[in-house]
Amino acid sequence: MNARTPVWRVARLVKARDETGSARTLVFRVPGWPGHLPGQHVDVRLTAEDGYSTQRSYSVASAADGDLLELTVQNVADGEVSPYLAEVLEIGDEVEIRGPVGGWFVWRPTATAPVLLVAGGSGIVPLMAMIRAREQAGSRTPFRLVYSVREPGAGLYTDELRHLAAGDAGLDVTHLYTRAVPDGWPRPPGRLTVADLDTHGWSPDLAPDCYVCGPTGFVEAAADILLALGHDARRIRTERFGPTGG
Amino acid sequence: MGIISRGFRGRPRDEGVQLPPGQYLTHDFPVLSAGPTPRVPLDRWEFTIDTEAGQTHRWSWQELLALPSETPTVDLHCVTKWSKFGTTWRGVSLDVLMEDVETAAEYALAYSYGGYTTNLPLEDLLDGKAWIAYRYDGEELAPAHGGPARLLVPHLYLWKSAKWVRGIRLLNEDWPGFWETAGYHNYGDPWREQRYQGD
Known part of the structure; x- marks a missing residue:
């Protein structure tokens, strides 16, 4: 799946749960998501009303599951993106995601080595x-x-x-x-x-x-x-x- | 412009800062690599340039240090989104190393202790655009950042600046390297946001 150029897709938050005091898991529905291997990451893009946008990379936390994708975000004090994802983003809100990215740090379920x-x-x-x-x-x-x-x-x-x-x-x-x-x-x-x-x-x-x-x-x-x-x-x-x- | 994320404001914009698209500014120096950090004893370290005609040019650590060096101050752009401005290095320009190398090759493959590889057009290594760097910020280059010496090609995404560089192979044909065969862009110009294949 790496041979294809990852495109930006709209991702809607459908579920969220707190993992610890400072980490939150976000479950997004991403129509058209092509699936991923465990270990791959995604780019997340946020755009403000004035057009300013910024991107960060996050590892995917979930196994492939149709068009659902879970990210676990550690809230970094004075970060630009993680406090937004961990504290502000609500069910139904949208961000953009592209991926999956990275073909090295992955485990394939067909592998048999311990x-x-x-x-x-x-x-x-x-x-x-x-x-x-x-x-x-x-x-x-x-x-x-x-x-x-x-x-x-x-x-x-x-x-x-x-x-x-x-x-x-x-x-x-x-x-x-x-x-x-x-x-x-x-x-x-x-x-x-x-x-x-x-x-x-x-x-x-x-x-x-x-x-x-x-x-x-x-x-x-x-x-x-x-x-x-x-x-x-x-x-x-x-x-x-x-x-x-x- | 993408969809607007409700309630996202971002950091105050600094109009004086010009970042490549999708990058954000950082002040520390994150580390990225795919495997363990190789430790290379300096008495066994060498750097080679192999030409397409099979000629090998070789420098020991002492020979590298004896070459005229430069102290470029450059901006770094990592494909994982961070950029770091005004980093100061000491190293030998590839122009110096290539001075006596006869080649008509168009491509280069840099390879490293530990097995890493990355490819780029030879012209991107010449004319003051690339160095074999061995000091960072006034200190010996730390192993985690590619010491004892790394390639420094700051006009491309940082994965092109091979850490623990061991040599450069000059080639008539392009030979994609480690990340380039794992879905990343073949050239990697941050100003054109060439992160992944097809960008």
């Missing part, structure tokens, strides 16, 4: 699309998610992940906390370590496909750890969420 997903903060979004697409396809490909967040309650999709992992021996979900942990949590708060990915990831012998997404420092650290553990650089795909996505 998958390691390493997420930092809102970097979970495109990885969640992969988990949802796996579920949707009824794939048995073994997935492991290592998800680093600041503190309990800061994670996205917590209930859905718990529910999915509980009913599926092929999906393991591990949360790591960098600042504060739940009561009785065995691992002290801290950044991602070699031990974390050694324990909760896959052995490099299994040649897993690794997808890493998060802020730059997190992605650099995670990719370095995977290399140090012996993973093939060509099987480590990265995507970064900078602080300027707002």
Whole structure:
């Protein structure tokens, strides 16, 4: 689907839900949407009454589902676009979307190699699309998610992940906390370590496909750890969420 | 003009700032790359230019640093929508590196440590438009931003400015690179908003 030029389409907000205090999932209906692979992103264009317009890129959070498309927006303080999407946009309002974009940071449900997903903060979004697409396809490909967040309650999709992992021996979900942990949590708060990915990831012998997404420092650290553990650089795909996505 | 999004006002417009279409201004320096950051020891680093006739020109790190350098101050435009103005680099102009290279090729394919590639017409590398940059903002170029050295072609979207550059292959035929075969535009002029194939 990348051979086709993505065109701007009108997207109408049909549903919205708060994920955390600062993140909101938006469900758009986009007539003519050609479908997407999990991990791809879209461009969102907003136009003001005086004709001023601006664009941002967002990863798609949902698996392909007809003309419905879910984005999860982290509200960035003093951002130009994310506060609008997270606080102002109401059901029935319209933005423009084009895509899908990106043919590298994607997981194809026909793939059979084990998958390691390493997420930092809102970097979970495109990885969640992969988990949802796996579920949707009824794939048995073994997935492991290592998800680093600041503190309990800061994670996205917590209930859905718990529910999915509980009913599926092929999906393991591990949360790591960098600042504060739940009561009785065995691992002290801290950044991602070699031990974390050694324990909760896959052995490099299994040649897993690794997808890493998060802020730059997190992605650099995670990719370095995977290399140090012996993973093939060509099987480590990265995507970064900078602080300027707002 | 697109449809109006109810209640969207945007930032106050700065009439003095000229941005390419669809871009917004940022003051920090986001990082984008497709895989792990390669670490290249300087004693093993080299930069090569291979011509279409099979000739190879090679520079070690010390040889690169010994060449006359320039300190361009340029604006950067990333296809992910951010632009950053007034970035200052130090590097060797491709004009210097190409001085003794005999070629009639029209195309170039830049390739990097780590396997990244990107293509562009050779003329876009010449006449003061491109550098092999090894310092940014007065400091050594950080690995995450492409150090020890990256290609700098600021008049095109930043994915053309290959990080961790290892060499340039001169070709008679265009050979699309990594993002160019993944749906992005073959040329990537930000002022014509050439983001994706067909734009």
